[in-house]
Amino acid sequence: MIKAPVLPACLDQLPxxxxxxxxxxxxxxxxPDCLNMAIGEPQNPAPAIVAxxxxxxxxxxxxxxxxxxxxxxxxxxxxxxxxxxxxxxGLIDPDKAILPLAGTREGLYLIAQTVxxxxxxxxxxxxxxxxxxxxxxxxxxxxxxxMVFVPGARSPSDQPDYSALPPEVLERTALAFLCSPANxxxxxxxxxxxxxxxxxxxxxxxxLASDECYSEIWDKAPPVGALAACAALGExxxxxxxxxxxxxxxxxxxxxxxxxxxxERLIAAFTRVRAHGGPTTPMPILATATALWNDEAHVxxxxxxxxxxxxxxxxxLKGRFGFARPEGGFFLWLNVGDGEAAAKRxxxxxxxxxxxxxxxxxxxxxxxxxxQPFIRVALVHDLATTETALTILSQILGG
Ligand SMILES: Cc1ncc(COP(=O)(O)O)c(C=O)c1O
Numbered sequence: 001m002i003k004a005p006v007l008p009a010c011l012d013q014l015p016x017x018x019x020x021x022x023x024x025x026x027x028x029x030x031x032p033d034c035l036n037m038a039i040g041e042p043q044n045p046a047p048a049i050v051a052x053x054x055x056x057x058x059x060x061x062x063x064x065x066x067x068x069x070x071x072x073x074x075x076x077x078x079x080x081x082x083x084x085x086x087x088x089x090g091l092i093d094p095d096k097a098i099l100p101l102a103g104t105r106e107g108l109y110l111i112a113q114t115v116x117x118x119x120x121x122x123x124x125x126x127x128x129x130x131x132x133x134x135x136x137x138x139x140x141x142x143x144x145x146x147m148v149f150v151p152g153a154r155s156p157s158d159q160p161d162y163s164a165l166p167p168e169v170l171e172r173t174a175l176a177f178l179c180s181p182a183n184x185x186x187x188x189x190x191x192x193x194x195x196x197x198x199x200x201x202x203x204x205x206x207x208l209a210s211d212e213c214y215s216e217i218w219d220k221a222p223p224v225g226a227l228a229a230c231a232a233l234g235e236x237x238x239x240x241x242x243x244x245x246x247x248x249x250x251x252x253x254x255x256x257x258x259x260x261x262x263x264e265r266l267i268a269a270f271t272r273v274r275a276h277g278g279p280t281t282p283m284p285i286l287a288t289a290t291a292l293w294n295d296e297a298h299v300x301x302x303x304x305x306x307x308x309x310x311x312x313x314x315x316x317l318k319g320r321f322g323f324a325r326p327e328g329g330f331f332l333w334l335n336v337g338d339g340e341a342a343a344k345r346x347x348x349x350x351x352x353x354x355x356x357x358x359x360x361x362x363x364x365x366x367x368x369x370x371x372q373p374f375i376r377v378a379l380v381h382d383l384a385t386t387e388t389a390l391t392i393l394s395q396i397l398g399g
Pocket of ligand 1: 133245
């Protein structure tokens, strides 16, 4: 008799990935002729730096990359963070407070494995917004934690304020994910909210993981970040980690390159955990990433293109579906009444693929899923394609 392996019970709680659910809803994966606005995968051509650096560093493919990257990479990231957030000299020690990541997703997942120790003899809580990037949920569940969904402070489109949670919840918390600019809503956490969240993390002894991978795609003003809030508080980087990536900033989701920066004790613990199996970043990619973080010239035009797409969206959709220009990121978050029904219609009638908001959120205790009325539309194609797609979307959904 063949005995089946016993899989861990937590697998049953693992959120189903949104694109798996979408393929079920729409009867299959994306087709080559469709307008795929479901996935946040920038379709802009990669900056010329990428091909140049990969070619120039081709002799390094035969090296195992060090887990902590190269001194040049760490210096480039520290320099970028310092310029971008106006950080005081000395706040970040590049060699102790920065690590390369093979994309933020991998880091966001692995951090839960690193910090989810038991609290008060029980499973620790992992706080996350709702709606949320589903990896936060997978990270919590597989890291041995319990997901705690925290709605927006003032509305479902808002950032959660963890500092306002009851002390008994915060005492059992090991990890809290923030996402600013938020996926999917595009709203930004202000400095005061970040400061309150950091103070709560330090008071109750949990880790604040600030996912800032959309930080460079902004409309009116550059979003503040958790490291800037640390600088404003003036007490170092304790209990804070920020995650960022080249996927959106430099339109290279396929490069799989990001970084984690913050509390040196947590960086050291993360390094030990990752040494056993997390992905490291190959040397030619580290060299490419170094050049990309050192270059700002390619980022402005990308941002301008997203702004132009928001202009088109505003012209076509303003006054309908609760349209609001996102402060950051490249998603429209449209209230269409029933997100699944709208996604199905757009697919059946227009070959347009969008994500039902319900797939990015979890129902609350009363059974209400805050994403249910919404669709998420990724503005990741060129301007003309985006205009065509939004015109068709607008015609099909009426409103
Ligand atoms: C909120 C959020 N965090 C993290 C990621 C992961 O991005 P990457 O691993 O490419 O850096 C994504 C990707 O879409 C995202 O939307």
